[in-house]
Structures are given as C-alpha cells and as structure tokens.
Amino acid sequence: MDPHPNTVAARAEAPEVAWARQLLAGDASAFTPFVESFQAKIFQYTWLMCGQREDAEEVAQETLMRVFESFDQLRDPAQVKAWVFRIAKNYCLMKRRKSVFAPTRELSLDELHPNHDGDGQTLQVADAAERPDAAMLRGELGERLERALRALPESYRSVVLLRDVEELSTAETASILEITEDNVKQRLHRGRLALRKELAGYLEAVQ
C-alpha cells in the first residue's frame, strides 16, 4: 500500500510554480496558462463555497487583478498557489459578508462510522451485461462528489477544497484559513469521512 499519496515532498514542481517564475522574469508566454489555470481554480473554489456563478466569476477576476497588481511582491514562486488562494479567500469572504470557515455544524466521528445502513447508496448491478458504462459512472461520481462537497458544513468544505481538491499542504491551508494545523487535520479527516460515506456505493462501482 502506498500510504502517502498527498505529501508535499512527493510532488514534483507544479506547473503554476514554473509559470510564476517565468512571469517574475518577465516571460509573457506563461501569462495565459497562469491566468486560465487560476481562473478555473478560483472559480471552482468560490462556486462551491458561495453557490453563485456570478459571485464566482467576480471573485476569480478580482483575485487575478489583485494578484497581478502585486505580482512584484511574490517572494517565493513555490508559494504562489497558497498566495493566490489567500487573496481569493478574502474576496470570497467579502462576497459572502460572513466567514467561510465559521462552523455551522460539527461532524462527529460517531455519525461518520461505516455501517451498512448508512454507507451511501450502493449500486445494485445484477450482472456484467447490465453494468453501466465506466465513463458514465465516473460522470455520475463527479456529480455526486460536487453535491457531497456542497452538503459539507462550510468549515469542513473549505478545508477539503484546499487540501484534497487543490492539494495544498496542511500548513498552507492553515495559513489561508487562519486556523491551526490541528484544526485543519481534524476538519479534513471528518470531511473526508463524510464524502466517503456519501460516495461509498459509487466508489465500489467505479474502478
């Protein structure tokens, strides 16, 4: 078993880090990929936190404008993603006019235990001839995952989005959300358990 699929040390340099280095050196060839990549990431984060398409588009554009206005202040290109998301989170907060990490409901470990009664919806597939197409199942998994992410209490959703969807480190996530690393770890684990419980039936069917 590979137990550590998500450690920072195991990751090669991300494309956005290379683009940031190029942009700091004045290389315009990195401009479009940087903008399009971060626009999509910021939109997705805000869309899942705010739920309004117009807000997500505005936050993405306002964040990118702030990023480029202060690009000379980026000291470490390796931290570019965390820097951009710190700005995005603040614009998202202003848009919502309330905290994205104010806990609305605590998830207890007890309610997240695996058990046959509550472990998501299990697909009933009688035989191979009736098995749904794998691509269709992956599409359905994506839709279910988006619904499951939206259903998470906000304080857990923001952590899962930054740690597992954007693959930022525990320290980066703690810094962006201004919470402790222990808090990130606790919210991440409970958020993951909630997603697993919601997706369990689909995860068995989609290999």
Place this chain on the structure above:
Amino acid sequence: MNPRQAPDPECQDIFARLSEYLDGELSPEEAAHFEAHIAACPPCVEFVESLKKSIDAAHRFHSPCAPEHVPAEVAERLKKAWAASLARRGPEK
C-alpha cells in the same frame, strides 16, 4: 471496522486517525503499528481502500461549470497590471 459489531480499539484508532496515516503525518512507529494492524484486519483494509478512492476522486475533481477562457478585455487589463507591477520592481539584479 464496524464499531457497532466489533468495537476493537485498534480499529477505532485507525478510523479516527486514518487521514494522518495517509498524509504521512504519523511517526514511523505509529505508521508501522497501523500497517501491522491493517495487514491482519480485512474490514480495515476495505475501509482504507474506500477512503483512498474517495480522496482520489477529490484530487481529480473539476467542476464542469468552470470557465475555460478569460474574456479578452479582462486578460488585457490583467496583463497591464502585471507589466506595471514588474515595472515598479525595476530590473532584476
């Protein structure tokens, strides 16, 4: 791993701290202890695999709603802001 049927303390510990194990945040001794238990506990293997699949699905998640391109006029404003920022900094030494 079903706490209602088998409240094994080691299963409960894995349930409570599995993310720390998967993220490489346990000490080598704690990780070895987890691995020794998981190797002999089929329900824990099943649980670990399902959580890993769920995390992998989150890693691959891309909202179909996200726009692929930036409007040309917005890109132009962003590019001007970038150029102005680098100009303020001056040439690299």
